[in-house]
Amino acid sequence: MTAAPPPLRRHVLVIGGGASGVLMACHLLRAAPETRVTLIERGPRIGLGLAYATEDPDHLLNTRVLNMSALPEDPEHFLRWLWQANRSVSGASFVSRATYGRYLESLLAPWAAGPRLRLVQAEAVRLTEAPPGRVTLRLDDGQTLIADHAILATGHPRPEAVRGLQADVRLLDLEPGVPVAILGTGLSMVDQVTTLLKSGHRGPIFALSRRGLLPRVHGPGTPLATSLGEVPLGAPLPRCCCTGCVGRCAAPRSRAAPGAMRSTGCGRMCRGSGAPCPSPNAPVPCATPPPGGRCTATACRPKPPATSPAPGKAVSCRSCAAPLTGSRRIPAGSGCSTAPIGKPAPPR
Numbered sequence: 426m427t428a429a430p431p432p433l434r435r436h437v438l439v440i441g442g443g444a445s446g447v448l449m450a451c452h453l454l455r456a457a458p459e460t461r462v463t464l465i466e467r468g469p470r471i472g473l474g475l476a477y478a479t480e481d482p483d484h485l486l487n488t489r490v491l492n493m494s495a496l497p498e499d500p501e502h503f504l505r506w507l508w509q510a511n512r513s514v515s516g517a518s519f520v521s522r523a524t525y526g527r528y529l530e531s532l533l534a535p536w537a538a539g540p541r542l543r544l545v546q547a548e549a550v551r552l553t554e555a556p557p558g559r560v561t562l563r564l565d566d567g568q569t570l571i572a573d574h575a576i577l578a579t580g581h582p583r584p585e586a587v588r589g590l591q592a593d594v595r596l597l598d599l600e601p602g603v604p605v606a607i608l609g610t611g612l613s614m615v616d617q618v619t620t621l622l623k624s625g626h627r628g629p630i631f632a633l634s635r636r637g638l639l640p641r642v643h644g645p646g647t648p649l650a651t652s653l654g655e656v657p658l659g660a661p662l663p664r665c666c667c668t669g670c671v672g673r674c675a676a677p678r679s680r681a682a683p684g685a686m687r688s689t690g691c692g693r694m695c696r697g698s699g700a701p702c703p704s705p706n707a708p709v710p711c712a713t714p715p716p717g718g719r720c721t722a723t724a725c726r727p728k729p730p731a732t733s734p735a736p737g738k739a740v741s742c743r744s745c746a747a748p749l750t751g752s753r754r755i756p757a758g759s760g761c762s763t764a765p766i767g768k769p770a771p772p773r
Contacts, residue, residue, distance in 0.1 A: 433541065435460045436572040438562055440549045442466025443474025444529055446578035448495055451532040454541055456653070461541045463570060465562070467548040470530060474580050477526030483619045484522050487612050489643065491516030493525065495532055497651035503528055517645075545570075594621055602628040610634040 437453055439446045442464050450462045464471065486493060494502040506528050507514050514520060536542035547564040552575055555561050560575045584592035590608070591597050594617050599605065605621060607614050610632045618630055 431459045433459060433461045435574070437462050438560065438570060438572045438575040439464045439578055440552070440562070440575060441474075441578035441580055442468070442471035442544070443578065443580045444472060444476060444526075445474075445580060446576075447472045447529045447532055449576055449578055450542070451495065454533075454536050461543070462536075463543045463545060463572065464533075465545045465547060465549055465564065465570075467546065467565075469546065470526075471533065471544065472529030472531075473526045475583060477522045477529065479521075479616075480523050481616075481620065481623075482521045482523065483623065484616050485519045486522055486525055487519075487640070487643075489516060490514055490518045490520060491647075495529065500650060506531065593617075599626065600628075601626055604629045604631065606631045606633060608633055610637065610639055612640050615640065 435457065437460055439450050439453075439462060443466075446464060446466065450464050453460055453462050490504050490507065491500060494500045494504075496502045501516070503525075504514070504516050507520065507524070512520070512524075533542060533544075537544075545564070545568070547566045547568065549562055550565050551563040553561050556571075558573075560572055562570045562572070562575060564570070586592055586596075594605070599621075605626070605628060607617055607630065611634075614632050618632070621630060
């Protein structure tokens with residue numbers, strides 16, 4: 426005989442059905458059998474949001490397959506899903522964002538026909554804490570939902586045209602030979618250029634930014650399985666990120682660890698938080714970097730492939746002499762500073 430499922434004692438609203446909302450709903454359903462989830466999404470599909478709504482096969486993820494599992498304890502989950510869909514890929518592949526959107530959408534399939542998950546296509550318009558100890562959500566179609574908790578997963582606002590600047594080249598009626606200027610040189614710029622070229626655009630394309638740097642090439646990385654017990658729940662966010670990421674990634678310094686912690690939602694290095702790293706294993710500014718390493722605020726990480734920086738732009742760290750390319754500088758107070766390569770560093 427199979428055991429009867431536990432009674433559903435808790436009701437959670439997840440407002441927003443993009444990547445964050447779907448991941449939250451999935452983990453709630455997996456971790457808390459007594460919980461039922463209502464996922465509210467105004468669009469016709471879940472799991473897409475802004476990032477994965479594109480259907481262009483050339484709009485790729487910026488992270489390898491092996492670092493994009495939705496389950497931290499199962500780093501190969503996404504890879505196996507691709508294999509089951511007859512995709513000939515490896516863990517080092519970069520697949521389309523549309524493919525990842527379909528993967529996120531599939532995460533809730535095990536609960537789709539059961540009593541624990543309800544999908545509502547509507548827009549949330551008002552959320553109040555009432556009655557005492559509960560929350561009440563009003564939707565644009567007139568429905569009112571009452572639950573124990575509400576989680577906001579509304580994501581980023583959709584970019585809009587500002588002062589004549591268009592946010593998406595697909596919305597422009599361009600002559601094939603006219604010049605196009607794109608503000609920014611990050612991954613969104615790569616998407617826009619790809620779209621322009623595929624549409625037959627032949628005119629010059631200018632990408633403008635303050636630093637003039639292109640996205641860096643990913644170094645090799647290995648995903649790290651993470652358990653819920655390793656996350657200091659209830660602690661401030663900077664401590665959660667430092668404890669869960671810096672402490673665990675400090676030992677294998679030769680790896681490109683930021684991608685290794687992708688599935689936890691944290692970054693590896695505790696920069697910009699304004700607080701010291703609480704982890705006893707947290708690295709300090711390096712005295713001797715590993716081969717191919719470079720010094721950063723709290724740890725060493727592999728540097729990008731060698732390029733030919735403009736004259737006067739190459740610098741090295743005074744603390745460890747590891748080379749940096751481009752015009753980046755280490756923030757003041759981080760324990761590292763910079764000096765031109767080939768010149769002695771001034772005394773500290």
